[in-house]
Amino acid sequence: MNTKVSVKEKICYGIGSGGGNIITQILGTFLTAYYTDSVGIAAAAVGTMMLVARLLDGISDVMMGGIVDKTRTKWGKARPWILISAPVICIGLILTFNVPGSLSSSAKLIYAYITYVFLNCIAFTAYMISHTALLSRVTLDVNDRQSMTSINQIVNNIVQLIVTGFTIKFVTAAGWRSVSIVYGLLTALMLLICFWGVREHLDMDAETEEVKVETVPLKEAVPAILKNKYFYLVAALFILVLSIASGNGSMTVYYCGNILKDMNMMTPLSMALTLPVIIGNCFVPAIVKKMGHQKTLILSSILMLAGFLIVAINPYSGTLAIVGTVIRGFGNGAIFACGFALSAQVVDYGEWKFNVRSEGLVNSCVSFGQKVGLGLGAAIASWIIAAGGYVGTAKVQTASANSAIIFAYIWFGVILAALLLVVSLLLNIDKYEGQIKKDLEQRHKA
Numbered sequence: 001m002n003t004k005v006s007v008k009e010k011i012c013y014g015i016g017s018g019g020g021n022i023i024t025q026i027l028g029t030f031l032t033a034y035y036t037d038s039v040g041i042a043a044a045a046v047g048t049m050m051l052v053a054r055l056l057d058g059i060s061d062v063m064m065g066g067i068v069d070k071t072r073t074k075w076g077k078a079r080p081w082i083l084i085s086a087p088v089i090c091i092g093l094i095l096t097f098n099v100p101g102s103l104s105s106s107a108k109l110i111y112a113y114i115t116y117v118f119l120n121c122i123a124f125t126a127y128m129i130s131h132t133a134l135l136s137r138v139t140l141d142v143n144d145r146q147s148m149t150s151i152n153q154i155v156n157n158i159v160q161l162i163v164t165g166f167t168i169k170f171v172t173a174a175g176w177r178s179v180s181i182v183y184g185l186l187t188a189l190m191l192l193i194c195f196w197g198v199r200e201h202l203d204m205d206a207e208t209e210e211v212k213v214e215t216v217p218l219k220e221a222v223p224a225i226l227k228n229k230y231f232y233l234v235a236a237l238f239i240l241v242l243s244i245a246s247g248n249g250s251m252t253v254y255y256c257g258n259i260l261k262d263m264n265m266m267t268p269l270s271m272a273l274t275l276p277v278i279i280g281n282c283f284v285p286a287i288v289k290k291m292g293h294q295k296t297l298i299l300s301s302i303l304m305l306a307g308f309l310i311v312a313i314n315p316y317s318g319t320l321a322i323v324g325t326v327i328r329g330f331g332n333g334a335i336f337a338c339g340f341a342l343s344a345q346v347v348d349y350g351e352w353k354f355n356v357r358s359e360g361l362v363n364s365c366v367s368f369g370q371k372v373g374l375g376l377g378a379a380i381a382s383w384i385i386a387a388g389g390y391v392g393t394a395k396v397q398t399a400s401a402n403s404a405i406i407f408a409y410i411w412f413g414v415i416l417a418a419l420l421l422v423v424s425l426l427l428n429i430d431k432y433e434g435q436i437k438k439d440l441e442q443r444h445k446a
Contacts, residue, residue, distance in 0.1 A: 005144045009198050010151050013134070016082060016194025018155035019187045020127055023089060024374060025163040026183060027120070028246035031096070032378050033253045034176065036392035039099045039108055043390060047382035049109070050375040053117050057375070060121040061368040064129045068360030069221060076200030077359060078137055081130035086191040089127060090184035092119030097180035120371060127191065128367035133359035136344035137200040140440055142433055146288050149340040150281040153333050157274040157281075164249075164270035168263070224356035230346045231362060233427050235369040237297075237339050240420045241332070242373025243380075244304065244413050250378040251409040254385065258397050258405055260318050268318075272325040277333030284337045293338045293345075297424035300338070303331030305417040308410055315406045335420070340366070345429055345436075351443075352436045377416070384408040 035041040064081075071077045095115040099108050135145060163183075170179050225231050256265045288296050307328025311321050343366045351357035388404020390397060397405075 004141070005139050005148065005201075009138065010144075010148050012194050012197025013138070013148050014151035014155040015190050016131055016198070017152035018159045019190025019194070020124070020131060021156040021159045022163060022183050022187045022190075023093060023119070023124055024242075024245075024370070025160050025249070026093070026097075026167070028242075028374055028378060029164050029249040029252065030167060031116075032250045032382055034097060035099075035112060036382075038176065039101075039112070040105070040393070041109055041112060042386070043382045043392065044386040045109055046112075047379040047386065049113055049116065050379040050382070052113070053120055054372045054375045054379075056117055056121045057125070057368055057371045060125045061129065061364040061371070062361065064125045064367070065358075065361035065364030066221070068129055068133050068363075069358050071360075076137060078130040078134040079195055079198070079200060081126050082134070082191055083195045085123060085127035085130065086188040086195070088123040089119070089191070090188040092123040093184040093187065094177075094180045095119070097176045120375070124371065125367055128370060129360060129363050131194070132340065132343055132363040132366045133347075134198060134200065135340065136347040136359050136363070137202045138198065139201060140348065140437055142341070142345065142437065143285065143289060145344050146337065146341045147285045149337045150284045152340060153281040153284075153337045154278050156336070157277040157333065160277075161270055161274040164252075164274075165267045168266060220356050221358040221361050224350055224354040225358060225361050227354060228346065228350050228362075230342075230349055230427070230429050233423055234339065234342050234346050234366065236423045237335070237342070237420070237427065238366055238369025239373040239376070240416050240423060241335050241339065242370045243377030244373075244416045244420070245332075245377065246374045247377030247381040247416070248409060248413050251381050251385070251405060254390070254405045255321075255409040258402055259315055259409075260321065262318065265318055265321070268322055269325055272322045273329045273332065276326050276329030277336075280330045280333045281337055284334050287334070288338065288341075292430040293342055294424065294428050294430050296334055297338050297427060298421065300331035300334040301417060301421035301424045304328050304335070304420060305414065307331065308413040308417055312410045312414070315410060342427065342429065345433070348436050348440055349429060349432060352432070352439055377412075381408040381412060384412065 032043070032046055035046045036043050068077050068081060071080060073080050075083075092115065096112075096119050099111055099115075103111060135148060138148070139145060167179065170182075252266060252269060253263075256263050256269070284296070291299075307324040307326075310324035310327060314320050343363055347357060347359050347362045350362060385401065385404045385408055388398075388401045388407075390401040390404060
């Protein structure tokens, strides 16, 4: 099996990724502020809710991974779940950002728990695992996969630029109800484009396009995954990079409003992060082809760390905030692109090493890592500002609250970026790449 992936399929796969990133960005950047400032839920309660949801994610991700591995349809294993998840995510987003104002404080918190868990642990889980599993079933070619994930990052960051740059103006003009409906429908449309435009070429009949799927029993898949060290490392990679994204992203509103004292800085900071990602990912496939994934990850982690430290020189300087964010943006984009490509390599490694190909369960590490990072980063950042005495309804924050915002926005990121560098130093799966591709192509031809 050596099918080259068409440009159309690569773009459609990227559009599907962009649809999912609408959810990632709106939850990571605006949900905490929506709960604290619009709904009136305490920051500490929001952080605790997100941590509880992460524990449930561990269960839902494994369950969904097992379901994908057991799915047998003419469309394959992964594509059907992208189709199913599209309308469910739309409904979940609308419910999450429409907490009834007539409810009591405790009822609002209960409503927030139910809708957030539904969106994050059920709807987004079905999408995330099936979309990442699809990559490993489209092709075995590492370079094709890398170009697909780089296109993902370009689309993702165009989405991020739009969501982070215009949502506040959109909310001011139309309110959260209209915003959630528009974003929900747009997400569903983008996922449907991915379903229609991408095929599972692995084990697909070239004439009928029907996919012959082999199911993997859990009693075989689970032991193989537990012995796969790269499963844990890729999961850790996504936990850390999403913790940085959500922790820093959820604090951007607080940082601009209370430290820079200029909410108009939201758009320049968003552009400073996303434009380098878009530009950088035009070159990531060539860089990875020359340097390999591990060296690219190490360099990117160093750029992430340096970016945060530059902002730390003077947290009150908008200029330094933009410069540091630009540097961090180049590292951020490459890490995401490499991470998704590596998740597919972990699937290949598991089949090559243990003779068990488990796209669903292996890619549950990506979904679990993303959602743990998405929730944990925002949760810890929320706890930090709560410990500093931040009060969402206060007109002026105390000095300790502002110090906590600086720590959550900058130094929390420094700690996570340092841990990311450690994980990158351990992720040496590149050394098996050539032999794995050669052996698996022979197996699938047979």
